[in-house]
Amino acid sequence: MTTTRTILIAAAAALLSWTVASAEPAPAPPAATLPAGQYTLDPAHASLVFHVNHLGVSNFTSRFSKFDATLDIDPAHPETARVTATIDPASVEIFGSNLASILKSDKWFNVARFPQMTFKSTKVERTGDKTARITGDLTLHGITRPVVLDATFNGGYGKNSFDPGGARIGFSARGTLNRSQFGLAEGIPSPGTTMGVGDAVQFQLEVEFSRKD
Template sequence: MKKTAFATSMLLASSLFLPAQAAEYVIDTEKAHAFIDFRIQHLGFSWMSGRFNEFSGNFFWDADNPEASSIEVVINTNSIDTNFAERDRHLRSDDFLDVSRYPEARFVSTSVEVNEDGTMKMTGDFTLHGVTNPLVIDVEKVGEGTDPWGGYRVGFHGETSFTIADYGIDVTRLGPGSQEVYLVLSVEGIRQ
């Protein structure tokens, strides 16, 4: 029994030092290890924060050749949550997201550029409210390695912003401070 436990612990310990492999990953939304948060100014007086509670996606990560990496994320727009039910209903209406017509938003990467400091710029097509535009996300790898359950994970943090009018959503009545949406993406993937 001691030999088996020792062999198992040695195998697990040695796997922590294995080189990373290029592989497909599924974003771990099932156990809430990934988040899509946003913020936008409210009438120029304060910041309104929220999140999308339901999304899914997968990505390909190659630590030796990050430029070959890619990701696709699909967001359930009906899952918007600003911690105020009445506002959430309004955001789901045709005044804003119009979730009955556009139930999904989607980001599909088209290229990755590695900066000198190891951070990355990921360019892709972002579709929201039936409109697709190019979007650049500033990405930082948080870490990767074997998890306590014998799987292998890698995580990233990304930030971007976009002008809401570019997606056919008219919020001019909310004032000039409420035109830009800031997104923060925390993505943890499980190697398949």
């Protein structure tokens, strides 16, 4: 009886472990197995946030709610990727104040004269298994200058039963620019003081791109 009970317990444990293992989602395929081609931004799963020092006491945070991008990539050769993006400066969002209207004025973004910001990558350098440095031309306030993004590949898949839309790939990226280089010098503190709005602007992106089969 003891032997029979032991066998039954072992069989039940094995069945339970197999059931749990089979219920776990399959691991995402490596980047190289994703289909090559053009991916478009999924705006519902994307954010563009920027931070700038305010009076030396905080890092003021805002975001752009309207932007679009395309990614041409061969995941087996990410260094050949190309990224283009457009940003609507009038979509700047600041909650609970009238600062958004100030930023849209001619002293800042001047959205009436410069209704669009653009970015076009010029070089992609792999810096690790899942990281890369993306150099590109940013046009802001009518001025075009190079900027650098440090990007991280977060994951992706070619096909997934939970996402019938097709292939999907996601990245995080961040960088820094000096706004004075783009003709946006309003409010920059005088040398030796922090009373104003900093020149350095840090920006961060969380983006997902999708591609239909």
